[in-house]
Amino acid sequence: xxxxxxxxxxxxxxxxxxxxxxxxxxxxxxxxxxxxxxxxxxxxxxxxxxxxxxxxxxxxxxxxxxxxxxxxxxxxxxxxxxxxxxxxxxxxxxxxxxxxxxxxxxxxxxxxxxxxxxxxxxxxxxxxxxxxxxxxxxxxxxxxxxxxxxxxxxxxxxxxxxxxxxx
Amino acid sequence: xxxxxxxxxxxxxxxxxxxxxxxxxxxxxxxxxxxxxxxxxxxxxxxxxxxxxxxxxxxxxxxxxxxxxxxxxxxxxxxxxxxxxxxxxxxxxxxxxxxxxxxxxx
Amino acid sequence: xxxxxxxxxxxxxxxxxxxxxxxxxxxxxxxxxxxxxxxxxxxxxxxxxxxxxxxxxxxxxxxxxxxxxxxxxxxxxxxxxxxxxxxxxxxxxxxxxxxxxxxxxxxxxxxxxxxxxxxxxxxxxxxxxxxxxxxxxxxxxxxxxxxxxxxxxxxxxxxxxxxxxxxxxxxxxxxxxxxxxxxxxxxxxxxxxxxxxxxxxxxxxxxxxxxxxxxxxxxxxxxxxxxxxxxxxxxxxxxxxxxxxxxxxxxxxxxxxxxxxxxxxxxxxxxxxxxxxxxxxxxxxxxxxxxxxxxxxxxxxxxxxxxxxxxxxxxxxxxxxxxxxxxxxxxxxxxxxxxxxxxxxxxxxxxxxxxxxxxxxxxxxxxxxxxxxxxxxxxxxxxxxxxxxxxxxxxxxxxxxxxxxxxxxxxxxxxxxxxxxxxxxxxxxxxxxxxxxxxxxxxxxxxxxxxxxxxxxxxxxxxxxxxxxxxxxxxxxxxxxxxxxxxxxxxxxxxxxxxxxxxxxxxxxxxxxxxxxxxxxxxxxxxxxxxxxxxxxxxxxxxxxxxxxxxxxxxxxxxxxxxxxxxxxxxxxxxxxxxxxxxxxxxxxxxxxxxxxxxxxxxxxxxxxxxxxxxxxxxxxxxxxxxxxxxxxxxxxxxxxxxxxxxxxxxxxxxxxxxxxxxxxxxxxxxxxxxxxxxxxxxxxx
Numbered sequence: 001x002x003x004x005x006x007x008x009x010x011x012x013x014x015x016x017x018x019x020x021x022x023x024x025x026x027x028x029x030x031x032x033x034x035x036x037x038x039x040x041x042x043x044x045x046x047x048x049x050x051x052x053x054x055x056x057x058x059x060x061x062x063x064x065x066x067x068x069x070x071x072x073x074x075x076x077x078x079x080x081x082x083x084x085x086x087x088x089x090x091x092x093x094x095x096x097x098x099x100x101x102x103x104x105x106x107x108x109x110x111x112x113x114x115x116x117x118x119x120x121x122x123x124x125x126x127x128x129x130x131x132x133x134x135x136x137x138x139x140x141x142x143x144x145x146x147x148x149x150x151x152x153x154x155x156x157x158x159x160x161x162x163x164x165x166x167x
Numbered sequence: 168x169x170x171x172x173x174x175x176x177x178x179x180x181x182x183x184x185x186x187x188x189x190x191x192x193x194x195x196x197x198x199x200x201x202x203x204x205x206x207x208x209x210x211x212x213x214x215x216x217x218x219x220x221x222x223x224x225x226x227x228x229x230x231x232x233x234x235x236x237x238x239x240x241x242x243x244x245x246x247x248x249x250x251x252x253x254x255x256x257x258x259x260x261x262x263x264x265x266x267x268x269x270x271x272x273x
Numbered sequence: 274x275x276x277x278x279x280x281x282x283x284x285x286x287x288x289x290x291x292x293x294x295x296x297x298x299x300x301x302x303x304x305x306x307x308x309x310x311x312x313x314x315x316x317x318x319x320x321x322x323x324x325x326x327x328x329x330x331x332x333x334x335x336x337x338x339x340x341x342x343x344x345x346x347x348x349x350x351x352x353x354x355x356x357x358x359x360x361x362x363x364x365x366x367x368x369x370x371x372x373x374x375x376x377x378x379x380x381x382x383x384x385x386x387x388x389x390x391x392x393x394x395x396x397x398x399x400x401x402x403x404x405x406x407x408x409x410x411x412x413x414x415x416x417x418x419x420x421x422x423x424x425x426x427x428x429x430x431x432x433x434x435x436x437x438x439x440x441x442x443x444x445x446x447x448x449x450x451x452x453x454x455x456x457x458x459x460x461x462x463x464x465x466x467x468x469x470x471x472x473x474x475x476x477x478x479x480x481x482x483x484x485x486x487x488x489x490x491x492x493x494x495x496x497x498x499x500x501x502x503x504x505x506x507x508x509x510x511x512x513x514x515x516x517x518x519x520x521x522x523x524x525x526x527x528x529x530x531x532x533x534x535x536x537x538x539x540x541x542x543x544x545x546x547x548x549x550x551x552x553x554x555x556x557x558x559x560x561x562x563x564x565x566x567x568x569x570x571x572x573x574x575x576x577x578x579x580x581x582x583x584x585x586x587x588x589x590x591x592x593x594x595x596x597x598x599x600x601x602x603x604x605x606x607x608x609x610x611x612x613x614x615x616x617x618x619x620x621x622x623x624x625x626x627x628x629x630x631x632x633x634x635x636x637x638x639x640x641x642x643x644x645x646x647x648x649x650x651x652x653x654x655x656x657x658x659x660x661x662x663x664x665x666x667x668x669x670x671x672x673x674x675x676x677x678x679x680x681x682x683x684x685x686x687x688x689x690x691x692x693x694x695x696x697x698x699x700x701x702x703x704x705x706x707x708x709x710x711x712x713x714x715x716x717x718x719x720x721x722x723x724x725x726x727x728x729x730x731x732x733x734x735x736x737x738x739x740x741x742x743x744x745x746x747x748x749x750x751x752x753x754x755x756x757x758x759x760x761x762x763x764x765x766x767x768x769x770x771x772x773x774x775x776x777x778x779x780x781x782x783x784x785x786x787x788x789x790x791x792x793x794x795x796x797x798x799x800x801x802x803x804x805x806x807x808x809x810x811x812x813x814x815x816x817x818x819x820x821x822x823x824x825x826x827x828x829x830x831x832x833x834x835x836x837x838x839x840x841x842x843x844x845x846x847x848x849x850x851x852x853x854x855x856x857x858x859x860x861x862x863x864x865x866x867x868x869x870x871x872x873x874x875x876x877x878x879x880x881x882x883x884x885x886x887x888x889x890x891x892x893x894x895x896x897x898x899x900x901x902x903x904x905x906x907x908x909x910x911x912x913x914x915x916x917x918x919x920x921x922x923x924x925x926x927x928x929x930x931x932x933x934x935x936x937x938x939x940x941x942x943x944x945x946x947x948x949x950x951x952x953x954x955x956x957x958x959x
Contacts, residue, residue, distance in 0.1 A: 005172045009180045016184050016207055020191035025199065032203050035184070039210050043235075046177070046221045051235045055213075058239050063206060063246045070199055070250040074257040085194055086266055086936060092193030095943045100186030102950045107178045109954065114174045114222070121226035128236075131229050136237075143240050150244035158251035193940050201936065265936050 005045065012038030023084050025071045033064045047120045050128055177218035185211035198253045198263045202246065209242045289336045290352040290372045293423055296332050296380060297433070299325045301416030307409040318405040322412040323391045329419060330384035333377075340377040344789055350374070353425045353489045367486050371425035374790045375635065379422045379565055382643050386557045386650050387415050389764040393654050394549040396760035397661065407447060407547070414440035418558050422565065426486045427476050427495070430566070434472070434530070437559050438465050444554060445546040457542035464539040468529020475522030479573075482507065482515055488569070496572040505576055513585055516576040520586035523570055524593075531563030531623045534597045538856055540620050544612040548657030551612060556619050556649035561642050564626045568635045568642075583631070583716060591631030595712075595721035595728075597624030600854070602731035606738070606839070607850035611656045611669050614739050618693065619649060621728060625708055628721055633711025636787035640779045641704035643786075647775055648692035648701060651768035655686035658757040658765065659743060663750050669742040670834070671751075676744040678754040681762045683744050685769040690740055692772040694733040694819065697812045700776035705729065707779060710807050726814055733818025741826035749832070 015035030022028045036059040043052035086092065132140050188207030191200060213235045220231020257263050303325035307318045343350035355369030391411060398407050417440060420433030439462075446458030480486055483500040485493055494500065507515035527533075532540040543555050554560070567574060567590065574586045583591075598621045605617035622645050630638030662679050663672055676683040692701035709729070712722035748754070756762070779786040781804055825838050840847040849855070 002171045016187040020187055043217055046217050048217045048232050051232050054236055054239055058243050062243055066246055066250055073254050074263050084196055086196050089194040093190055095940050096186050096190035098947050099189055099943055100182055102947050103182035106954050107175055111175045136233050139237055143237055147244050150248050154247040154251035158254045
């Protein structure tokens with residue numbers, strides 16, 4: 001179903017563009033949520049259901065909220081006087097365009113050699129669980145540590161100074 | 168079921184989202200938006216991973232998806248720490264304007 | 274190393290010969306002790322000096338007795354004690370002393386006359402505040418002089434000789450605050466130095482030629498036949514043998530010390546010193562050291578002469594002596610300072626002694642030396658007494674009629690004066706006659722005899738003049754003259770006794786002195802033919818001189834400032850005589866002027882040439898240093914600084930890349946990725 005793909009892609013890209021172009025930060029945060037959603041839908045279309053739902057849970061449910069909190073805590077609602085774009089925005093845009101050009105060129109050049117779609121895999125959560133505890137147990141544990149460290153680190157970093165000196 | 172759209176399309180979409188995310192990270196003044204751009208880039212990479220997993224030779228090995236899942240987890244952790252840092256920097260410099268933050272100047 | 278040698282061998286070294294070194298050592302030690310005494314300890318100082326010299330006198334008498342006994346038994350004594358002082362490679366520097374008749378008589382004379390003068394000095398220097406220093410120097414002098422007498426090594430003799438010269442300098446300049454005294458001391462030292470240089474040359478030559486410094490060394494000494502034979506074989510310049518040349522060099526040294534012409538100029542000026550100094554050093558002993566030296570090295574002087582003949586060296590000695598005798602006597606006629614007259618008289622008599630050595634041998638010269646020591650010391654001390662009595666007046670024109678107020682002085686002075694003139698039967702008569710007799714019989718020519726005879730006439734003349742001015746006529750001084758204390762007149766009396774009687778040891782009737790010195794019996798000495806004639810002639814000469822002097826000066830009453838009688842008669846002649854034949858002026862115009870010019874040249878050289886060189890080198894160094902500094906600061910530092918600056922600038926430029934803004938870094942990252950990816954794609958083509 002090609003049309004579903006195109007619709008979802010358009011949604012995603014629109015959301016991404018909105019994120020980058022909008023002036024008010026909160027609007028940007030909401031737009032990026034839309035982009036996250038579009039991406040999740042694309043995951044679903046690719047038969048990665050677990051990844052899709054994980055994406056919704058984590059990104060939309062946690063990261064976006066986090067971003068909103070950060071915006072609130074840093075008074076992001078105020079618009080800066082000189083404008084939201086950097087003085088040298090053209091350079092940045094050009095670089096980004098260059099990156100896209102290179103990537104696109106790479107894809108298009110190798111398009112004839114890209115593999116065709118195969119039969120959809122039958123992925124169950126059970127299988128994922130087995131893989132996590134079996135083959136990927138080390139990365140799992142490391143990610144667990146990483147998450148713990150990130151948690152502790154974020155708390156320490158963002159703590160108020162007065163409380164920080166007591167530690 | 169096999170998919171109708173070819174792999175290249177997904178890759179192009181992923182590249183586009185990546186470029187947009189990069190453009191946002193490179194041009195916007197606010198530090199938080201830079202982080203948002205980085206999240207977008209990570210997501211685009213995830214899409215790339217899933218797409219290749221789906222179209223790859225052995226999807227039942229779950230390699231691509233696992234990779235993407237771990238990537239999501241790490242991205243979440245990184246977003247947390249990053250935003251915490253932005254908040255701390257805001258407390259010091261009273262601003263999140265990146266143009267003004269040049270303490271790393273050589 | 275103990276050595277014994279004698280006229281006749283097989284004579285062991287006697288006890289007295291072994292301790293003979295004490296004779297000079299004791300006064301020197303006393304001098305050292307006095308030197309560290311404090312000034313107020315006058316009695317200690319004079320006591321030490323006199324005691325030490327008395328001890329030396331006792332030892333000298335013992336030595337004399339020993340030698341006399343040896344002579345009397347027909348075995349004359351010449352004992353030496355030698356030792357090696359330094360060994361330099363194969364050459365030995367040897368010192369030692371000798372005891373023989375010559376040394377013995379000289380020892381007795383020096384210690385005896387010295388002792389009397391020391392006692393006299395107690396009275397004379399009683400009011401001087403530097404009493405202790407005086408006795409210190411006197412003692413040192415006595416020790417040094419005695420060292421000269423007994424030295425058997427020519428080096429030891431030279432060392433003591435120099436010491437004698439030093440003490441003479443110290444004593445002449447004793448009242449150093451007086452500029453004239455300081456100048457006189459300097460003059461004495463420098464003039465004798467001229468002679469000493471030749472003396473040193475002679476010593477070095479002698480040592481080089483004979484290989485030994487000792488005079489007598491059991492046949493190996495430089496005055497013994499082996500060495501002399503060797504010296505005669507060598508020929509030096511101008512037809513002289515080495516012996517003759519060395520003899521002349523040594524005589525040059527003696528001429529300086531004994532005031533022979535032309536090195537006589539220091540002696541009259543030396544009268545600036547205190548009178549005891551004049552008496553001891555410049556009359557009796559130091560000036561006699563030159564004569565003694567020639568007597569000591571007589572075998573050398575005489576080497577090569579045929580029996581009855583003479584050598585070149587001795588001829589020179591004779592002529593110099595004769596000329597000096599006359600020259601000085603002429604000058605003495607026109608002097609007005611009581612001590613200066615005596616000084617020139619000393620120069621004249623030293624000429625006699627030298628001439629006596631030349632014509633007649635050791636005994637003739639030495640006899641006059643001994644008698645002269647006694648009566649000249651007497652005359653000087655008498656003059657000192659007179660000066661004291663006239664309240665430090667020294668000009669004879671301001672004295673007069675002292676025979677009444679200073680009786681003892683007058684009588685003793687008269688005795689001495691007559692002895693000096695050679696009045697018959699006084700000691701001087703016999704000794705002078707010995708010289709005149711020998712001169713009369715001298716082979717080469719009779720001219721020295723005539724010069725000496727004329728000198729004798731003048732001697733009598735000027736002494737009469739002096740005595741008339743001082744003791745006769747009218748009193749021309751201020752205040753009252755008074756006789757001196759007993760401590761001063763006693764020595765005068767003793768010396769007067771000897772002045773009269775000492776001649777007895779040398780009369781033709783009993784020529785003991787000559788026999789003693791030459792180791793013969795008195796009977797073996799023959800008299801010269803025409804002896805009585807000679808004695809008569811000399812007596813007449815003396816009486817003529819006395820008469821002439823009395824006639825002109827007599828018991829006349831004269832004014833103090835009136836010109837002298839002779840001066841009235843022949844003013845230009847008088848002027849020349851009074852001004853000492855302009856000897857000093859001549860030296861001043863020639864030698865001293867040259868020396869001054871040379872000193873200026875040397876100074877100019879030093880300052881301009883060497884100094885300029887040094888300054889030039891210094892300038893060079895400074896320039897070099899400046900150049901280095903310039904290079905260092907501008908080139909080295911500059912380039913280094915510049916380099917660093919450029920680096921810094923470059924770094925600054927490069928640092929601009931580090932804007933400090935994270936987005937910039939991110940952009941750069943992205944660019945890099947793009948480039949890398951492009952490369953990757955490109956490289957994977959086909």
